[in-house]
Amino acid sequence: MVHGASGRTVRLTAAQAVIRYISAQYSVADGVRERFVPAALGIFGHGNVAGLGQALAEHADRLPFVQGRNEQALGHMATGFAKASKRRRTLAVTASIGPGATNLVTAAALATVNRIPLLLLPGDTYATRRQGPVLQQLDLPGTPDVTVNDAFRPVSRFFDRITRPEQLLTALPQAFRVLASPEETGAAVLALPQDVQSHAFDFPVEFFEDREWVIRRRVPDAGEIDRVADLIRGAERPLVIAGGGVHYADATVALTELARATHLPISETFAGKGAIAEDGPWSVFGIGLEGSPTTNRLAERADLIVHVGTRLTDFATASQSLFANSEVRFASINVVEHDAVKQGAAAVVADAKLAIAALAEALGDYRVPAAWAAEVVTAREAWLPLRDAATDADTRFPLEQHPELPDTGATLTQGQLIGLLQEHALPGDTVVAAAGGPPGDLQKVWDATNGQHAHLEFGFSCMGYELPAAMGVRLADPDPAHRVTAFIGDGTFVMMPTEIVTAAQEGIPFTVVISENHGYQVIRRLQMWRTGEHFGNEFRYREGGGALADADAGRLEGDYLRIDLAQIAAGLGAHVRTATTADEVRAALGETRAVRGPVVIVVPTIPHADLPASEVWWDVSPAETWEHVDTTEKLAEYGAGLAQQRWHG
Structure with a gap:
């Protein structure tokens, strides 16, 4: 015993x-x-x-x-x-x-x-x-x-x-x-x-x-802080990449104060979205494959990258092709040494909040070089009107000028729907996304400052995370004044909608906004980028209706599936609204904000109408041979990007 x-x-x-x-x-x-x-x-x-x-x-x-x-x-x-x-x-x-x-x-x-x-x-x-x-x-x-x-x-x-x-x-x-x-x-x-x-x-x-x-805060080593401060002082074009560790360490205010004092430009990963608490001339938005193209141009020119609380995945680094300056150096702040030393960085292995405060003290009255600060402001000013135009729901999308796009009766793009969600958002609200097009689009255009939060899970890019995770966010923040919204595509919704039943059973108030664009459109976009031909990603009926075992069974290229998402959601216990126009979306959001249970708003969006590209490369290889498609051009484009990959050590 x-x-x-x-x-x-x-x-x-x-x-x-x-x-x-x-x-x-x-x-x-x-x-x-x-x-x-x-x-x-x-x-x-x-x-x-x-x-x-x-x-x-x-x-x-x-x-x-x-x-x-x-x-x-x-x-x-x-x-x-x-x-x-x-x-x-x-x-x-x-x-x-x-x-x-x-x-x-x-x-x-x-x-x-x-x-x-x-x-x-x-x-x-x-x-x-x-x-x-x-x-x-x-x-x-x-x-x-x-x-x-x-x-x-x-x-x-x-x-x-x-x-x-x-x-x-x-x-x-x-x-x-x-x-x-x-x-x-x-x-x-x-x-x-x-x-x-x-x-x-x-x-x-x-x-x-x-x-x-x-839950301890690891104290930074003074020598490590001084080394990073020296690198910043010696750089002509420094750039900070902020990751999720900034949030976990409650370091958003500290990072904002550092940016305000030094004008160090701050970019963000998916997990780091909202890492600075307020907008300013130092905020340069998302970085990498789904980031702002002007931010990526800054990253290409930067001679010092300071990465804070991030794992630096291939989305952030454009598969190690983004940091093009031949003289670029790296510094880092991370509580995990494995991540701190990536890119051969001069590492501060410590809590982000304590380390950022120590770095600010070590930098004293430092300000970034005036020429770089001006370049950063120019990049911001070049991106903001593009972002605003892409999310303006009151400007009708000219579908008639794009005969290549299917006409499904939708009047809004996914970007415009995000603009409406942004318009509705109040301080304390959280938008949740994890896979497909929504997290990439939110990373590119969502304003997560001034108390409007973005909960983006893109480390595992897991379809089906968003809806139950939004319920978890609501359980963590029960304040009825704060709205928690899972922003998902129809592909994700039909994969795992069933916890709506749990939300109805427990009276958990949260909202699901479905961008109904008829399939796994972000993968279709990748497919078109890398092969030039799409296959098996849109929600379509099989042509001809033949048996699957038949040689002439046909392809999944018939009409779009007729799925009643609203009826599915209602049957699971949600309060449901459908909305097609901008004003209908506004009304649906306004009418349901105070509902004490799960809300689902279904919004048809125009397929294949994407936000402006990030203009970076990603290491996804086209087929080297294909009997029916000439991939020569795609392979050449891929090879050109491959030549830009670098080892940083």
Whole structure:
């Protein structure tokens, strides 16, 4: 028997111990103490109902339970909650064994890639094995200890399979240590065999006492700060790239003050959208593949790149082709050393808020060279009218001048719809997007200053994240004055709309705005860019109606599918509006702002009518041979970009 310091024990099942422990954990950040995991989400099956299900029912007063419809979506909801909570809180998600558990693998990968804390409690097959092979057991002859939950190992920051209840004494603290660590955080997975969940053990009473996990700010090294300050002073054309770490560190005000004092131009990644709190001559908008073309021209000329709180993915760097100045150097601020040293940067491995403040002090009365400041202002002034024209919904799009575009009855472009959302947005509102065209378009034209937030997940580019993540954002920010809007295409909506039922059940107020453009249009655009021919991306009927096995079955090039998105949403429990014109969209947004439940607004948008291009390259190779299409021109264009790729070290 294991005893605590007092010698007192309490007999609990493994599942009861898990719930008791989770409900007693608190995060402390900057002196603010909060429940680390205030609720659990899940779907019960034979692999978790008698164990975790019983424990959650017994301790519902300690850890409220939310019933979901799809395990992956519940993982996304928890991640959205954690991201909106600036990684200081998260939610627990439980699933049954087999497909319930593997549905969580995508959610785990998204959280880990984006370094967001997520606690997953999937059921697992029997530890005793005497029943096997059991329902949903993988049953591999050569590796009998492997279950489908081993799929979590490469996509999690912490994984443990609990085969005896007492293993929780070390596993649970280690899981929470990872969740609370800015450097290590991601998905923490405790795989719980269904028999072990119900097995009892005499746990030390002290194990279930309230415990605080301090989310620490790593203090910058003065020498590292001085080195970066020297690089900035010596540069003629410095440029800052701000990432999501600026938000997680609550460093937006510090970064804005640095920009205001020095006029260092600040660009933003997807996760960094809104990293500066106010607009000014230093704000140069998004960078990279979906950034402003004028920002990308600045990046090509910059002789110093300072990247702050970013992983520098290929979207931000245009597949390492963006930084074209032969003399370019790099500096960085990042709490994760792995990211800090990218591009051979002079690294400050520290909390972004503390490091930015220290850098501002080290720079003193420094201002960027006047010629560069003027060039930055010129770039801003060149982009703003292009942005405003592309998002102006009161100027009718001249569809008759574009015979190449299909006429679907839509009157608005997706850019114009974004303009209407921007017009409606108030301080405190959040727009959420994650995959397809919406996050790229928001990155390019959305104004996320003055309290209007953008929650863009593009680290994993996961379709289906947006709707449940918006619900998580709403749970993190219950202020009824703040509107949370998931902006998605019809492709994403039909993939995973079912958590609308959960929102209706729980009375969670949030809005889904669907840009109905008939398919996976952003991938069609990429397809046209790299091959010159589209295939399999629009929502169309099959020509001819032949059987799929027939040689002459035809292609997916018939009429657009007739899908009643509004009826689907209404059937799931949403308050629904459809809107075609700018004024109808305005009315729909205004009429539904105060609805206390899920709202879905369906807006037809003109397919293939894109925002201005970012004018950078991306490393997606065309086919080198194609029997029916001449890709010579595409290959030449690709090769020219390939020649611009550089290794920065």
